[in-house]
Structure formats: C-alpha cells, structure tokens
Amino acid sequence: MIGLVVTLKVKDGKQEEFEAVARELIKNVRANEPGNVQYTLTRKQGSTTEYVFLEQYRSQADLDAHGKTAHYVAGAPALGACLDGRPDMIRLDVIA
Numbered sequence: 001m002i003g004l005v006v007t008l009k010v011k012d013g014k015q016e017e018f019e020a021v022a023r024e025l026i027k028n029v030r031a032n033e034p035g036n037v038q039y040t041l042t043r044k045q046g047s048t049t050e051y052v053f054l055e056q057y058r059s060q061a062d063l064d065a066h067g068k069t070a071h072y073v074a075g076a077p078a079l080g081a082c083l084d085g086r087p088d089m090i091r092l093d094v095i096a
Contacts, residue, residue, distance in 0.1 A: 001037065002063055003092035004055040011084045012049055018082035021075055022051075028071035035062025049084070056094060 010018045022041045029039040038056035057063040066072055 001094035002057045002060060003038075003094050004053070004057075004063075005090040005092065006053040006055065007088040008051045008053070008079075009084045010049045010051060010082050014082040015048060018051070018079060021078040021082070022053075025071060025075040025079070028069070028075075029066070032069065032071065033062070033066055035059060036066060 019041070026039055026041060029036050033039075035058045036055070037058060038054055040054045042052045042054060044050040044052065057066065
C-alpha cells in the first residue's frame with residue numbers, strides 16, 4: 001500500500017471555498033474509488049491556513065487512477081486556486 005501526506009497552505013480568506021471543494025472531492029473519492037483506503041482532510045491545530053490531506057491507496061495503479069478520475073480532474077484546479085504556494089507531498093510505503 002501507498003500512503004501520501006500532502007501539506008497545503010491556503011490563502012487567507014479562501015478557507016471556506018477550499019473546504020467546500022475538498023468536501024465534494026472527498027465524497028466522490030470515497031464513493032467511486034475502491035482502491036482508495038483513506039482520503040481525509042485535516043487542519044493543523046492552531047492554524048487557519050495549513051491543511052493536510054492523509055491519503056492511502058492499495059497500489060500504485062490505484063493512485064494513478066485517482067489522478068485521472070473526472071472528480072479529481074475537475075476539483076484539482078479549484079483547490080489549486082485557493083492555495084498559497086505549491087503543495088508539499090510525502091510518499092510513504094505502508095508497513096502495517
């Protein structure tokens with residue numbers, strides 16, 4: 001399995017828009033991607049602009065498929081418009 005920790009800094013004032021788009025994306029990922037094990041949005045405690053997606057996929061093929069889904073292709077630009085800089089992604093091999 002593959003894990004991802006994706007840290008995102010959101011422009012101040014764009015938090016509600018970002019969260020609304022993320023909620024819709026999360027709903028679609030959970031409903032339509034059987035190879036996705038976890039897709040959770042969190043916010044750093046004490047911050048109003050620092051968010052972290054925690055993601056887990058059964059295989060590289062499932063992660064690749066995620067990036068090609070209609071809901072991701074539609075949602076990614078809307079999320080990106082809310083960001084203050086590039087996301088930071090850490091890829092993980094799930095051990096247990």
